[in-house]
Amino acid sequence: MALLECVPNFSEGRNPEVIRQIADSIERADGVFLLDVDPGKATNRTVMTFAGPPEAVVEAAFQAIKTAAALIDMAGHQGEHPRMGATDVCPLIPIEGLSMEEAAAWARRLGERVGRELNIPVFLYEHAASAPERRNLATIRSGEYEGLAAKLKDPSWVPDFGPAEFNQRSGATVIGARDFLAAYNVNLNTTSSRRANAVAFDVREQGRILREGNPITKNTASPRYP
Numbered sequence: 250m251a252l253l254e255c256v257p258n259f260s261e262g263r264n265p266e267v268i269r270q271i272a273d274s275i276e277r278a279d280g281v282f283l284l285d286v287d288p289g290k291a292t293n294r295t296v297m298t299f300a301g302p303p304e305a306v307v308e309a310a311f312q313a314i315k316t317a318a319a320l321i322d323m324a325g326h327q328g329e330h331p332r333m334g335a336t337d338v339c340p341l342i343p344i345e346g347l348s349m350e351e352a353a354a355w356a357r358r359l360g361e362r363v364g365r366e367l368n369i370p371v372f373l374y375e376h377a378a379s380a381p382e383r384r385n386l387a388t389i390r391s392g393e394y395e396g397l398a399a400k401l402k403d404p405s406w407v408p409d410f411g412p413a414e415f416n417q418r419s420g421a422t423v424i425g426a427r428d429f430l431a432a433y434n435v436n437l438n439t440t441s442s443r444r445a446n447a448v449a450f451d452v453r454e455q456g457r458i459l460r461e462g463n464p465i466t467k468n469t470a471s472p473r474y475p
Contacts, residue, residue, distance in 0.1 A: 293328030364411025
């Protein structure tokens with residue numbers, strides 16, 4: 250039996266009713282198991298994890314994206330995590346009986362439906378990316394929601410699916426296929442945001458530019474995924 254996992258990130262972490270309704274839309278899909286709901290108040294973002302047969306998972310993902318679009322207004326969104334849409338990013342991860350190429354095909358199928366039925370600009374990333382320069386999530390999300398209107402006017406940033414027009418309410422969504430990710434937080438023994446930002450710049454993949462003479466010979470791998 251083929252199993253696919255989905256880990257969408259929604260731009261709402263403070264309103265429990267909105268979070269509940271999005272989770273309910275996932276649980277209504279036959280054969281899908283909602284494994285985790287992880288809201289964050291500071292980030293104003295909730296990560297949900299669910300798994301099941303590919304077709305059921307993609308249906309649940311679409312319904313969740315549709316529900317988020319109806320309930321979340323990005324025009325007033327604020328949070329500490331980079332974001333560009335009500336459903337900011339929606340990765341698919343093959344678990345069993347499914348290749349990465351097949352997972353990417355499901356991601357494209359989902360992206361096409363989201364763009365066509367919900368009129369949300371969709372960018373594909375990682376193994377589903379339409380071009381090498383679009384593989385990296387941080388690259389796609391640069392400028393965030395606030396810079397999206399201008400970005401969509403750039404011919405090099407025509408979305409893979411959906412209109413090349415700014416959706417003020419829902420923003421844009423990034424959909425793709427990727428490997429498993431182990432995410433973690435690090436607590437620093439300081440209240441200095443300057444020092445915390447310095448550490449983040451050093452370890453993030455899209456962080457500080459290395460200059461000649463730096464003792465570090467290569468950038469440290471970091472979670473470019475959500």
